[in-house]
Amino acid sequence: MLRHVLHRLAQSAVVLLVMSFVVYALLGLMPGDPVDLMLAAMPDVTAEDARRLRRLYGLDRPLLERYANWLVAAVQGDLGFSRLHGRPVAEVLWQPLGNTVLLLSVSLAVALAVALPLGMLAALRPRSGFDYAVNLLAFAGISMPVFWLGLMLMTLFSVILGWLPAGGVAPIGGGGLGDRLSHLVLPVATLSVAAIGQHIRYMRGAMIETLRHDWIRTARAKGAGWGRVVLRHGLRNAMIPVVTILALDLGTLFSGALITETVFAYPGMGKLIYDAVMGNDYNLALVGLLLATALTLLGNVLADVAYGWLDPRIRQR
Amino acid sequence: MAAPTQPEPAAMRTPRQWLALLALAVAVLGAPPVAEPAAAARDRLVIGITQFPSTLHPAIDSMMAKTYVLRMALRPVTAFDHDWKLVCVLCTELPSFENGMAEIEALPDGGEGAAVTYRLHPEATWGDGTPVTSADVVFTWEAGRHPQSGFAAMETYNRITGIDVLDDKTFTVHFDRVTFDYNAFGIDLLPAHIERERFEADPAAYRNRTAYVTEPDHPGLYFGPYRIVEVASGSHLVLRRNPTWYGPEPAFETVVVRAVENTSALEANLLSGQIDYIAGELGLSIDQALAFERRHGDRFRVEYKPGLIYEHIDLDLGHPALADARVRQALMHGMDRETISRQLFDGRQPVAHSNVNPLDWVHAEDVPTYAHDPARAAALLDEAGWRMGAGGLRRDAAGTPLRVTLMTTAGNRIRELVAQVLQSQWRAIGVEVRVVNQPPRVLFGDTLTRRRFDGMVMFAWISSPEAVPRTTLHSESIPTPENGWAGQNYTGYASADMDALIDAIERELDRDKRAALWRRLQHLYATDLPALPLYFRADAFVMPAWLKGVRPTGHQYPSSMWVEEWRAAE
Numbered sequence: 001m002l003r004h005v006l007h008r009l010a011q012s013a014v015v016l017l018v019m020s021f022v023v024y025a026l027l028g029l030m031p032g033d034p035v036d037l038m039l040a041a042m043p044d045v046t047a048e049d050a051r052r053l054r055r056l057y058g059l060d061r062p063l064l065e066r067y068a069n070w071l072v073a074a075v076q077g078d079l080g081f082s083r084l085h086g087r088p089v090a091e092v093l094w095q096p097l098g099n100t101v102l103l104l105s106v107s108l109a110v111a112l113a114v115a116l117p118l119g120m121l122a123a124l125r126p127r128s129g130f131d132y133a134v135n136l137l138a139f140a141g142i143s144m145p146v147f148w149l150g151l152m153l154m155t156l157f158s159v160i161l162g163w164l165p166a167g168g169v170a171p172i173g174g175g176g177l178g179d180r181l182s183h184l185v186l187p188v189a190t191l192s193v194a195a196i197g198q199h200i201r202y203m204r205g206a207m208i209e210t211l212r213h214d215w216i217r218t219a220r221a222k223g224a225g226w227g228r229v230v231l232r233h234g235l236r237n238a239m240i241p242v243v244t245i246l247a248l249d250l251g252t253l254f255s256g257a258l259i260t261e262t263v264f265a266y267p268g269m270g271k272l273i274y275d276a277v278m279g280n281d282y283n284l285a286l287v288g289l290l291l292a293t294a295l296t297l298l299g300n301v302l303a304d305v306a307y308g309w310l311d312p313r314i315r316q317r
Numbered sequence: 318m319a320a321p322t323q324p325e326p327a328a329m330r331t332p333r334q335w336l337a338l339l340a341l342a343v344a345v346l347g348a349p350p351v352a353e354p355a356a357a358a359r360d361r362l363v364i365g366i367t368q369f370p371s372t373l374h375p376a377i378d379s380m381m382a383k384t385y386v387l388r389m390a391l392r393p394v395t396a397f398d399h400d401w402k403l404v405c406v407l408c409t410e411l412p413s414f415e416n417g418m419a420e421i422e423a424l425p426d427g428g429e430g431a432a433v434t435y436r437l438h439p440e441a442t443w444g445d446g447t448p449v450t451s452a453d454v455v456f457t458w459e460a461g462r463h464p465q466s467g468f469a470a471m472e473t474y475n476r477i478t479g480i481d482v483l484d485d486k487t488f489t490v491h492f493d494r495v496t497f498d499y500n501a502f503g504i505d506l507l508p509a510h511i512e513r514e515r516f517e518a519d520p521a522a523y524r525n526r527t528a529y530v531t532e533p534d535h536p537g538l539y540f541g542p543y544r545i546v547e548v549a550s551g552s553h554l555v556l557r558r559n560p561t562w563y564g565p566e567p568a569f570e571t572v573v574v575r576a577v578e579n580t581s582a583l584e585a586n587l588l589s590g591q592i593d594y595i596a597g598e599l600g601l602s603i604d605q606a607l608a609f610e611r612r613h614g615d616r617f618r619v620e621y622k623p624g625l626i627y628e629h630i631d632l633d634l635g636h637p638a639l640a641d642a643r644v645r646q647a648l649m650h651g652m653d654r655e656t657i658s659r660q661l662f663d664g665r666q667p668v669a670h671s672n673v674n675p676l677d678w679v680h681a682e683d684v685p686t687y688a689h690d691p692a693r694a695a696a697l698l699d700e701a702g703w704r705m706g707a708g709g710l711r712r713d714a715a716g717t718p719l720r721v722t723l724m725t726t727a728g729n730r731i732r733e734l735v736a737q738v739l740q741s742q743w744r745a746i747g748v749e750v751r752v753v754n755q756p757p758r759v760l761f762g763d764t765l766t767r768r769r770f771d772g773m774v775m776f777a778w779i780s781s782p783e784a785v786p787r788t789t790l791h792s793e794s795i796p797t798p799e800n801g802w803a804g805q806n807y808t809g810y811a812s813a814d815m816d817a818l819i820d821a822i823e824r825e826l827d828r829d830k831r832a833a834l835w836r837r838l839q840h841l842y843a844t845d846l847p848a849l850p851l852y853f854r855a856d857a858f859v860m861p862a863w864l865k866g867v868r869p870t871g872h873q874y875p876s877s878m879w880v881e882e883w884r885a886a887e
Contacts, residue, residue, distance in 0.1 A: 031763030031764070147579075168552055262578050272551070279371070
């Protein structure tokens with residue numbers, strides 16, 4: 001297993017290297033460059049200023065040369081400076097990364113804690129009133145636009161009831177753990193609702209499929225209790241496709257919390273990457289997108305490990 | 318501590334219990350929001366804006382959010398006041414030829430330059446106690462003109478040929494030309510005692526090593542009524558009263574500027590009491606402000622200020638139809654801008670008849686105007702050879718239909734709406750308009766700057782009072798590959814008369830003669846129509862009833878430059 005994991009990690013490193021070039025090239029091919037954006041905003045910038053700034057930011061050099069320079073520096077631990085923030089990329093990333101990891105891990109935990117039992121229970125009573133109710137909940141969660149849900153939650157809990165803060169990560173001037181948690185409630189609820197809907201559907205489908213297998217019937221025939229069959233045999237096998245989807249979702253979640261972060265003025269990675277791409281901050285956008293890629297790859301490696309734990313047959317191969 | 322009570326199973330509840338629960342729910346839902354901490358304290362003002370400044374260095378990059386925040390902590394030497402008049406801010410007396418503080422001098426090349434003497438406020442002191450001196454002026458100039466410093470607009474610094482330090486607070490600036498705005502010195506000073514060492518160590522790395530980036534809460538970086546004490550990246554900035562401020566003491570001990578990009582969320586933050594005031598410079602759009610006022614006008618005051626943001630349509634003058642001035646005039650007559658302004662903006666955004674705002678002293682009252690007159694538009698198009706054909710679409714003699722593309726920024730609801738209205742109004746005079754919108758990043762980063770549009774583009778210019786339109790109308794400012802796509806004359810407008818007027822206005826020192834030149838420029842603009850004027854945008858300031866003293870300016874110096882006048886009225 002260890003050898004397999006190491007092999008997968010090595011594969012991921014190669015994919016990451018290829019992706020770094022692809023992302024760099026795509027960013028370089030986007031219309032306009034940072035100086036173009038400056039020219040549009042500042043009437044006093046002259047032709048000479050434009051040339052000087054392009055030289056200063058290295059934009060007058062060919063794309064391949066720029067990429068090679070970046071890669072050599074990155075391998076030595078220098079991810080470059082953010083043009084927009086004027087600070088080292090690693091320094092700029094640190095805080096939003098922490099905010100996003102906190103937001104996403106709590107959201108994911110909440111979503112799984114709600115979705116897995118509901119999906120499983122719905123699968124145990126297909127076409128029952130409970131199943132229909134859970135499906136209704138799932139489809140409502142999936143189809144509700146995130147920005148709308150966020151604004152509605154904010155209007156209800158912040159404006160009308162005044163129970164929760166309308167945005168940010170903490171009260172101005174600091175605040176304790178309780179304050180920090182209260183700022184998490186609405187963004188987490190917003191992110192979780194859609195995820196709950198999706199995971200209920202995945203879990204329910206996988207569980208129904210698993211419970212149809214002969215070996216479930218065999219386990220029952222051997223006298224195993226229904227609870228033991230469901231939890232020990234059914235759930236473990238049903239989790240395999242769910243884990244695959246979770247692993248693929250990891251990177252998407254990382255950069256896809258943009259809408260929630262924007263609505264709740266939550267300074268996280270989604271917003272940071274979006275602003276970097278829009279503001280032509282190549283270094284920051286590149287590292288942010290590569291982080292999302294790395295997380296997806298890591299998620300896949302973790303999924304491999306999880307498969308082995310869930311299904312001994314996979315481990316034995 | 319009381320343990321949480323366990324709810325009884327629903328089936329066990331009696332009707333009376335249900336009623337009690339219902340009453341409780343009504344009481345909770347109807348309860349007033351939690352205390353508004355920011356409003357209640359009154360020694361703290363929380364301002365909401367829609368952007369977070371990426372850097373706080375005053376001369377690197379240009380961003381409204383940065384300007385808004387820095388105006389509370391830094392002041393330029395001169396600026397425009399609320400009446401759009403140039404005044405001294407950091408200096409003590411505005412230099413002029415009349416008061417002897419400015420004089421014309423000969424340049425080595427035989428030309429004329431200006432020597433202008435400024436005196437800094439005697440009590441102006443950086444937040445760490447170091448006086449603001451002429452040495453700061455010299456350092457700022459030296460850094461600004463260094464090719465590797467990363468300052469965007471070096472031209473401002475390159476126009477200065479030298480600075481003579483007369484004493485700690487007095488200096489003479491030598492400009493390489495004599496222009497009517499010879500005494501304007503709108504740059505922000507940098508603290509030499511903090512920044513010089515960082516700059517001289519490595520000018521090319523200065524933009525990343527400046528204390529405004531590495532230590533933005535350093536008190537020595539600011540000398541205004543407030544200094545920045547906390548920067549929570551992407552979230553908020555905290556400013557506190559600066560003890561070394563030499564002017565009237567501001568009323569609020571702390572000012573917090575919070576960035577909430579989504580304007581609906583910004584509204585919710587205001588209503589929930591998390592912010593006190595939405596700044597007009599970076600706040601709600603006009604339609605949102607009008608809707609907000611209708612709903613919450615009893616709790617908040619909304620003030621509208623039309624300003625120097627000029628919404629217009631740039632035309633591709635190389636387009637076969639748009640190259641003809643009669644077609645451009647017909648398009649003007651085909652638009653009903655008064656109705657657009659009335660219906661969409663409640664009349665708060667006045668119709669523009671030229672590129673000069675009526676609040677600007679150089680505005681000419683008698684410029685040609687274009688009322689909505691479809692009959693006149695039709696006559697002009699007939700005259701230009703575009704006859705009405707089948708399907709209500711005009712065609713030229715060769716049968717080519719009169720089709721034009723109109724582009725604007727995707728996602729800007731108001732512009733998209735105006736584009737649709739214009740499309741319909743122009744269809745009525747036989748012009749087919751195809752609306753193609755692009756994200757701002759693409760439109761401003763490429764399509765406009767590299768003149769890759771074919772037809773029309775709707776966007777806005779932000780200028781300053783008496784801003785000479787050299788970069789937008791002079792033929793030297795047409796972006797081309799040869800000049801590195803510099804300049805903002807995106808229409809490709811080339812008029813010898815316009816060039817001559819721009820050159821003459823810049824050099825004319827006599828106010829009356831300049832006013833006459835400006836009048837001619839506006840007439841030429843309104844006749845040639847290189848762009849179609851739409852309206853002047855208004856900023857909407859959403860304030861609580863208790864906040865007094867906020868005076869919108871309508872120009873590039875935001876209201877925050879007079880933050881010391883703001884107060885909470887009981």
